[in-house]
Every structure is written in C-alpha cells, then in structure tokens.
Amino acid sequence: MVSQSDIELAAKFIKEGKVVAFPTETVYGLGADALNPMAVAKIFEIKKRPSFDPLIVHISDINYIKKLTKNNDDRVYKLAERFWPGPLTIVITKSEIVPDIVTSGLPTVGIRMPDNKIALELITKSETAIAAPSANLFGRVSPTTAQHVKKQLKGVDFILDGGKTKVGIESTIITLNEEGFEILRYGLITKEEIKKVIPICTENKSKKNILAPGMLKSHYSPSKPLFILTKNVFDKIDRAKAGLLSFTGKDIEGYKIVIELTKNQDLKEYAVNLFESMHKLEESDVEYIVAEPVPEIGVGLAIMDRLKKASHKK
Ligand code: TXA
C-alpha cells in the first residue's frame, strides 16, 4: 500500500518531469506534468500511443478550470459540483498554457477531478495538473491494478500501488453545446444522471469536428481474440478452448474457464471486474475469450462499448 512518503516522492518525480502511474477510481493512469510538454511526450512513448490521441488532464482543485481553459460556461461548474471528484471528463476550450501535445493539437482539453485519495494528494503535492491516459499499452486492456501496469509498461519512473480500482471502467466523457451536452465516451456516469443537471442530450453534433475516443474502433483488446456471444458465435465455438466472461451465470458448462463477473446481474459490479477478468483470461491458457452480452442500459452501454471495441476485427 501507499505511504505518505511514496506520494511525496511521486510528486517530486512529477515536478522533475518524470512519469508516474497512479490509481484513480476508474483505472490506473500514466501521469506527467500536464504543463511540461517534454514530460507529456514520455507518456506517448511509454504507451506507444499515436500522437493524434489526446490526453485527459486531472486536477485536484476546481480553480484549475480557470487556468487550463477559456471556460465561461456556468454549466461546467454545475457539473463539477454534482459529479466531482468523480468519473466525468468535460471537454472544454483550452487556454494557451495547455501544450498542444496534451490535446493532440485540438483547441479543447478534457478535464476531470478523480475520486481517489492517492490521486488527489499526488496532484495537490505536484502543484500542477496531471495529464494521464490509462496506464496500458495503446489499444490494449486498461489496468485496474498496479500489477496490470507492471505487466504492460516499461520505463515508468514510479508506480503508486493503491490496490484495485473501485469503478473499473474509464470516465464518461462529455462536451457541451448550445443545446445541452453530448456523450463522447460512455462510462459509469450515465446520460440519465447528467440530464438531471443539463436536461438535453444531443447526438452527433460534435463528432465530425473533434477526435472522440469512439472514433477508434479497436481498443481495449486482450492479447487473445475476444468474441461477443451472439447466436453465430454460440454455434461455432469450442467451449473446451474458451474462457467465458459470464453476466447471467447461466449456460456456463463446458468452458475451460468461467469468470462470473457479478452475482445478481449488477452492471456496476460487472464493470468493476471487466478489465481484471480480461487480464486474467489473457494470462490463462484459454485460446480465446467469449463474452456474454449485457443489456445496453445505464452502465451497460459503457460495458458493451468496451466489449465491442475489444472484439473488433476478431
Ligand atoms: O477514467 C479515465 O478517464 C482514465 C483515468 C486514468 O482518468 N483515463 C483515460 O484516458 O481513460 P485515455 O487516454 O485512455 O482515454 C482518454 C480519451 C481518449 O480516447 C481521447 O480521445 C479522449 O479521451 N479525449 C481527450 N481529450 C479530448 C478532447 N479534447 N476532445 C475529445 N476527446 C478527448
């Protein structure tokens, strides 16, 4: 577990332009000083991330909104009040001090305040904002433990081990427009919850202008093929060679490995365990992974988004 001196050392590293992996409530992040372009460049190098994929900036103090953005929209503060610290990223027009490498040249920056004590202390002690993508190799399964980070990434200066993350999938990303908001990536915080703060949710207004995460069709992929259990897949698979990610706990006989991600078809519980279960099957001796689909409601939308991207072109 993490001590105060660990956090202080990690913060010192951030100040020196080094790269630190740290837990958030969603997944582990690979962080560097968001205002230091050379430090941010190391993130792209370690992750093998293409430079066109922008990073989320993490803050621990709401006053950083003024520093990092040209925001003059009160709705941002309403959202922050309701959802921060928490798994909601808001895309806002950036100020000059945010280096282009962070936003991949976009005029906007994605910002969130993570709901994790270690993360918040690290950011505060670093006296800056921390740019951090998920701490996995580009396109691969996101890390929900420090071990997952170690397994994939070489060259990280320090890893803060805060145990397993409590949400398990990445933040919901939204952008605001004149009418309301638009979801760029589904996460734990649902459209319905956001609508209680901003009543109108629009679709496809901004997708053509910005590079949204959804544009990358293949993502979150384990090193083994992953299939969503459709009728077609059901008929073809050899269960003796397959690992099953089970939602209902039904029809689980014959698989080489079965992981029941939830006891009572609880979508939040499933989300918490999703990436960890993919890591387990990736490390096991199954030949491929079969995922039972979940209902596309609430967090189920975020789960199916991850499963569809993990199974793309397989
Ligand atoms: O929960 C999370 O959001 C985690 C933790 C570490 O905070 N972070 C995370 O980062 O998932 P990453 O880099 O794996 O995914 C961030 C996504 C990227 O796919 C990127 O396209 C999108 O956010 N993004 C970042 N800035 C953006 C912007 N200005 N406009 C549109 N999309 C943006």
Ligand code: MG
């Ligand atoms: Mg990621």
